[in-house]
Amino acid sequence: MPILEKVPHKTVSTEEESGLPKLPVPPLQQTLATYLQCMRHLVPEEQFRKSQAVVQRFSTPGGLGETLQQKLLERREKTANWVSEYWLNDMYLNNRLALPVNSSPAVIFPQQHFQDTNDQLRFAASLISGVLSYKALLDSHSIPLDCAKGQLSGQSLCMKQYYGLFSSYRLPGHTQDMLVAQKSSVMPEPEHIIVACCNQFFVLDVVINFRRLNEGDLFTQLRKIVKMASNEDERLPPIGLLTSDGRSEWAEARTVLVKDSTNRDSLDMIERCICLVCLDAPGDGDLSDTNRALQLLHGGGCSKNGANRWYDKSLQFVVGRDGTCGVVCEHSPFDGIVLVQCMEHLLKHMMKSSKKLVRADSVSELPAPRRLRWKCSPEIQGHLASSAENLQRIVKNLDFTVYKFDGYGKTFIKKQKCSPDAFIQVALQLTFYRLHRKLVPTYESASLRRFREGRVDNIRSATAEALAFVRAMTDHTTSMSASEKLQLLKVAIQAQTEYTVMAITGMAIDNHLLALRELAQELCKEPPEMFTDETYLMSNQFLLSTSQVPTTMEMFCCYGPVVPSGYGACYNPQPETILFCISSFRDCKETSSTSFAAAVGASLTDMQGLCGTAQVAESKPLVTKEKAIRPSQGHQS
Ligand code: COA
Numbered sequence: 001m002p003i004l005e006k007v008p009h010k011t012v013s014t015e016e017e018s019g020l021p022k023l024p025v026p027p028l029q030q031t032l033a034t035y036l037q038c039m040r041h042l043v044p045e046e047q048f049r050k051s052q053a054v055v056q057r058f059s060t061p062g063g064l065g066e067t068l069q070q071k072l073l074e075r076r077e078k079t080a081n082w083v084s085e086y087w088l089n090d091m092y093l094n095n096r097l098a099l100p101v102n103s104s105p106a107v108i109f110p111q112q113h114f115q116d117t118n119d120q121l122r123f124a125a126s127l128i129s130g131v132l133s134y135k136a137l138l139d140s141h142s143i144p145l146d147c148a149k150g151q152l153s154g155q156s157l158c159m160k161q162y163y164g165l166f167s168s169y170r171l172p173g174h175t176q177d178m179l180v181a182q183k184s185s186v187m188p189e190p191e192h193i194i195v196a197c198c199n200q201f202f203v204l205d206v207v208i209n210f211r212r213l214n215e216g217d218l219f220t221q222l223r224k225i226v227k228m229a230s231n232e233d234e235r236l237p238p239i240g241l242l243t244s245d246g247r248s249e250w251a252e253a254r255t256v257l258v259k260d261s262t263n264r265d266s267l268d269m270i271e272r273c274i275c276l277v278c279l280d281a282p283g284d285g286d287l288s289d290t291n292r293a294l295q296l297l298h299g300g301g302c303s304k305n306g307a308n309r310w311y312d313k314s315l316q317f318v319v320g321r322d323g324t325c326g327v328v329c330e331h332s333p334f335d336g337i338v339l340v341q342c343m344e345h346l347l348k349h350m351m352k353s354s355k356k357l358v359r360a361d362s363v364s365e366l367p368a369p370r371r372l373r374w375k376c377s378p379e380i381q382g383h384l385a386s387s388a389e390n391l392q393r394i395v396k397n398l399d400f401t402v403y404k405f406d407g408y409g410k411t412f413i414k415k416q417k418c419s420p421d422a423f424i425q426v427a428l429q430l431t432f433y434r435l436h437r438k439l440v441p442t443y444e445s446a447s448l449r450r451f452r453e454g455r456v457d458n459i460r461s462a463t464a465e466a467l468a469f470v471r472a473m474t475d476h477t478t479s480m481s482a483s484e485k486l487q488l489l490k491v492a493i494q495a496q497t498e499y500t501v502m503a504i505t506g507m508a509i510d511n512h513l514l515a516l517r518e519l520a521q522e523l524c525k526e527p528p529e530m531f532t533d534e535t536y537l538m539s540n541q542f543l544l545s546t547s548q549v550p551t552t553m554e555m556f557c558c559y560g561p562v563v564p565s566g567y568g569a570c571y572n573p574q575p576e577t578i579l580f581c582i583s584s585f586r587d588c589k590e591t592s593s594t595s596f597a598a599a600v601g602a603s604l605t606d607m608q609g610l611c612g613t614a615q616v617a618e619s620k621p622l623v624t625k626e627k628a629i630r631p632s633q634g635h636q637s
Contacts, residue, residue: 020158023083023451024506025076028069031509032059034502038460038509039535041467041636042439051535058530065530068516071523075515081453083511086518088455092332093170093177096247099311101394101560101583104328105336105570106296107343110554111287112323117226123350124277124319125218128193128204130349131275131317132212134342135166146341148450151419151500157449164333165342166274168314172243172251179332182272194270194372195222196316197229197279199238199307201372203269204277208366215353217366224368226279237376237384238307239266244298244394245387253383257374266372275315280305282322289402292324293558293581301395302388326555335456336549336557337447344553398560400583403597405604409576416611420573421548422496423607425461426469426489428569430603432544433470435595438636440543443562446503448511458510459503461546465495467636473606482613489610542566548573556581564588567596578604 032055040048058065076082095103114120137143146157167182195202202225206213213221228234242253257263283295283304296318299306309316309328316328329339376384413420425444433439439462448454469492472478472485502508517531530536543566549557550572558581561568568583580600584591 020156020450020452020454022076023081023448023454023511025069025072025082026507026509026512028065029059030507031512032065034509035513035539037464038462039441039539041464042441042462043535043538047534051533054529054533054535058528064520064524064528065516068519068523071519072512072515075519081451083515084453084455086515087511088179088332089176090514090518093173093179094175098244098246098390098394099170099330100244100298100306100309100328100391101398102562103331103560104297104311105331105339105557105559106293106328107326107339107555107557108289108293108296109325109327109343109347111292112325114321114323117321118223120279120319120321121219121222121226123325124222124279124317125215126350126353127317127319127346128206128218128277129215129353130346131166131193132206133349134345135274136212138162138165146449148504150421151497151504152450155450157447158452158454160453161334161338161449161455162342165315165338168330168333169271170312170314170330170332171271172247172254172312174248174251177247177251177332180271181333192269192273194273194276194310194313195225195279195369196240196276196308196310197225198235198281199240200229200234200236201240201266201270201310202228202369203273203372204369205367206274213366221366221369222279228369228371229279234371236371236374237381238302238388239374239376239380239384240310241302241307241384241387241391243311244306244309244391245383246390249383249387249390253380253387256377256379256383260375260377262373262375266374269372270310270313273313275317276310276313278305278308278316278318280308280318280320280322280324283320283324287322287324289404289556290400292326293402293556294398294400295320295324296326296328297400297558297560298391298395298398301392306391306395307388335445335447336547337449340549340551340555340557343555344551347553347555397585397587398583399586399591399593400558400560400581401593401597402556402558403580403582403601405578405580405601406576407601407605408608409574409578411575412608412611418490418493419497419500422493422500424548424571424573424578424604425459425496425546426466426492427600427603427607428544428546429462429466429492430470430473430607431596431599432567433467434474434599434603435592436590437474439467439470441539441541442544443542443546445547446500446508448504448506450504451506454506457503457506457508459496459499459508460510461496461499462544463492463495463499465492468492482610486610486613489607544569546571550574559583561585561591565590567591567593569596569600 143162148155169180171178191207193204195204204221242250283300285291314330314333319325410420413423442461444459444461445456446459448457469488472480472488520528542562545562546569549570556572556579558570559568560583565588570581572579582593582596584593
């Protein structure tokens with residue numbers, strides 16, 4: 001019997017982390033003041049005044065705000081991280097939307113050139129072998145500790161997320177999902193991978209008789225799977241489709257599914273696997289970055305590879321016959337940076353092993369991989385039909401483009417003595433303003449891994465300083481000179497950099513407000529006005545959801561928007577280029593990913609032009625304390 005055991009995700013803790021500080025709780029008045037500062041210029045004046053009064057009542061001495069803050073300080077003492085559980089539920093487990101596009105990001109590997117199916121399977125075997133060696137490093141706690149780079153570099157980072165890469169599974173629930181983790185073992189226990197091929201699922205044991213299979217063995221086993229999958233008489237319904245549906249819909253279908261013992265066994269095998277490997281059929285269209293990313297994000301719907309997936313599992317490696325490869329991730333156990341670290345390790349492993357040509361071992365005595373069986377009642381057939389329709393809607397609705405800006409990259413920005421990340425964020429604000437004539441609450445993920453069990457908080461990039469800059473750039477009636485605009489740009493970058501430092505040192509406002517809200521729910525009969533106020537609700541609608549996911553190898557990350565009328569903007573700054581993956585929904589008439597991509601290119605070019613102005617007037621300091629142009633506190637509407 002397998003020794004793996006399901007344990008609640010939150011109990012796992014690693015020894016390495018004990019030296020890390022706990023996440024601080026910011027002072028209440030500081031958070032409330034920052035909140036008002038972040039929202040003032042984004043809402044009408046009258047609304048802002050009302051919200052200001054709401055905040056004032058919340059923060060009166062001895063009032064509700066202080067009571068909640070006190071509770072939070074007590075919670076900080078009792079837990080490893082005061083926000084982890086609240087954040088996980090709010091960000092992921094309570095969200096009822098389908099995982100593809102709405103929640104699960106993808107990493108796209110370089111295009112592969114497979115001459116035949118054997119080439120495809122060799123690649124898959126090498127990938128699995130890399131996964132096994134990486135997992136062995138994790139199981140023996142031999143992964144080197146990460147250190148912070150960029151702003152405030154050098155500090156050790158929390159490694160906990162790595163231990164969730166292969167051990168996590170997201171169980172669907174009717175109102176809330178559950179993230180479960182398997183206990184890992186240093187001993188070579190029976191372990192398996194699930195291989196998806198032609199919408200069928202196969203159990204590929206990777207440790208047999210206490211021996212880990214080598215690449216040749218894995219290749220042999222994969223060939224057997226492809227042969228079994230090609231037998232059309234044996235094909236079973238595409239059950240994986242259910243996992244692409246809304247979480248409550250999938251939970252309902254699963255309750256029906258588990259009534260049958262065959263289904264229960266099959267589910268159990270999937271829920272305990274290390275990861276999935278999806279052997280995909282060729283996708284649609286050319287093999288552009290955009291089309292390959294779409295294959296990873298949603299698989300092209302049920303008529304293509306959309307059912308050749310199991311979205312609950314944290315890592316699904318896709319190895320397509322047309323050379324489209326990458327990974328789709330269930331996001332709740334780890335963030336993009338940890339994911340990319342793992343993927344870079346795997347690709348390096350594969351580059352080393354690709355020198356040896358792996359052959360099938362014809363005398364292999366290995367037992368054949370096993371097809372998972374499903375008993376499909378008419379009720380399940382009904383669920384499958386509706387899941388297929390819902391996935392089709394997701395596929396049709398996604399407006400997505402990959403855009404490589406090749407005017408310049410990090411090197412140029414650093415030469416301007418600016419933070420590249422802050423510079424790009426200001427460019428994104430300019431882009432949004434150009435297209436929509438307003439700024440909106442923006443999310444930029446900031447890593448909190450400097451703290452015990454830290455995940456992320458939010459850098460609210462739509463600052464008043466950014467608004468002043470983008471107005472100056474788009475107001476063609478102004479007589480403002482280029483060097484004055486440049487001053488505004490530098491001030492906006494400075495504000496963005498300061499917010500970044502505040503966020504990565506645990507002083508941002510989103511996690512804090514979330515925790516106060518959750519504590520209020522436990523304490524108060526009615527939700528307090530602070531958290532039902534129009535401005536607060538609006539502050540959590542991220543029409544621009546951004547994230548820097550840099551890579552050192554040829555690969556890129558992408559994801560979908562988080563609200564129906566929003567954009568997702570994932571960027572990967574390189575020394576001489578910047579790659580953007582822009583997503584939005586076709587249902588929304590106001591947004592367009594291609595327009596956004598074109599506008600971001602124009603924004604970056606214009607900002608470079610302004611910097612050129614500086615070189616002309618080189619002798620003058622760009623920003624002095626006395627002369628820095630500060631934005632007015634004006635509202636935009
Ligand atoms: N002048 C010259 N160089 C500068 C500079 C300046 N004023 N400011 C920064 N730089 C340099 C940095 O030293 C760094 O150098 P390096 O390339 O040698 O490391 C480089 O520019 C990049 O720094 P910067 O652009 O400021 O950003 P960062 O790397 O510190 O990243 C965040 C900022 C917010 C993106 C980062 O802290 C973070 O939190 N990343 C995680 C994001 C995440 O979680 N994504 C996945 C979500 S699922």
